[in-house]
Amino acid sequence: MWWNSRRLVWLNIMVNRNSFWLVLLFIPLSLLQHNRSIAETELVIAPLPESLGQWYKPANKRQVWLHTMFALRRELQAIDDYAAEEEPALMQKWSAKFVEHFRKLPEMVPEWRDEIEMDEVLRLETASGSADFKTVRSAVSRLRRNCRNCHREYRALAALKYRSPDFSKIEISDAGGEVKAYGEFMERLSNIVNRIKIASEDQRWSRAVDASASLRNELRGLARSCESCHKDDLSRERILGEASERTLDELAQALVKQQAKTSGRKLGEAAVVICARCHGIHRTMSDSRNFLFD
Incomplete structure (x- = not known):
């Protein structure tokens, strides 16, 4: 087995009443080559005062x-x-x-x-x-x-x-009017995106077109939820504004024309312009917050 010069091989987080303990174990290549011993570094993170x-x-x-x-x-x-x-x-x-x-x-x-x-x-x-x-x-x-x-x-x-954002108390009405918890709604969006990809790959174009329309409707519902934190339109427009609408238009057109290569590219663009851009800002911090404090 070949290893990089320093490779993270284990992360164990132990929580007690007074502190978080992050134990990071690194294996330097030189130690692996000679005696396989492990260098352990311990980092103590103090809790925030109440x-x-x-x-x-x-x-x-x-x-x-x-x-x-x-x-x-x-x-x-x-x-x-x-x-x-x-x-x-x-x-x-x-x-x-x-x-x-x-x-x-x-x-x-x-x-x-x-x-x-x-x-x-x-x-x-x-x-x-x-x-x-x-x-x-x-x-x-x-x-x-x-x-x-x-x-x-x-x-x-x-x-x-x-x-950092806390989405646990946010609820969103889906296209059918059913109120869903934020996490459940995001899971639905992920399923719709995958449904478009699966259907287009299997050349079930009608199903892919329907899923694309559903994605657009659900994203509009998601955009309304941005008002929970953002009091102006600028932040929402950056992720769910004209550029995103244009990408979704181009995706829908490619699916209607049954253009496999173009629809795949446009779906990828939508994933970057909408999903990855939002996740890069919100989800990383939200997940870290939930991991450490919830």
Whole structure:
């Protein structure tokens, strides 16, 4: 058996009350060739604090935590820029904003109180007040490092849990008016696409044409469900807009004309323009979210 120089051979995820354990076992080629020993790498992923959820939708009307992070990043940049330019008044203005926002963090998420560098904030505040530009920039650098450490551990998990789509509560009416759960509806779409492919390959053109019409109707129902999250038409148009309608028209025409090669190509285009484009944005994050948190 031949192996790549580093090949993932086993992934085992164990969940306990305190953390997720991802155990990744890699087999380097050199070890396989000599003694077949296995190098094990263990990665511990800390759970998100419960209090964080109150600062994200739907528990909150706004994405408060997210916008607080945006503000802190902007304020640190302004402080650093004005310290470099030795502009004390503007540096102090932005320092005051930063200190005010940063001191709210342990109140917002008490579980992170010990991880938040309040001493460094005091150092920044003192240095800014005395126009000690060098110390200000040093404090900014240390605070940015503190931010990176926290983001490395928690940002991806927070994005998955609080900002990725949750389709479990969405229901869609199919072309016959029957209300279906989102997952059931998507399974139906997959079956219709395969029915088109099977029927055209077996030259059962009438069945393929009917399935193509059914696919179009069901996709229109799917498009209406986009309003659950998207409040404008732009996102829906990108995936289920004119380009998709045109591709479906061309697919239907090829099926009516019994053009096997063209219909196969157009079905593939529809799968990319509609299915893969949507899945690339939504399904990967949704599946990851469900895997880790549901």
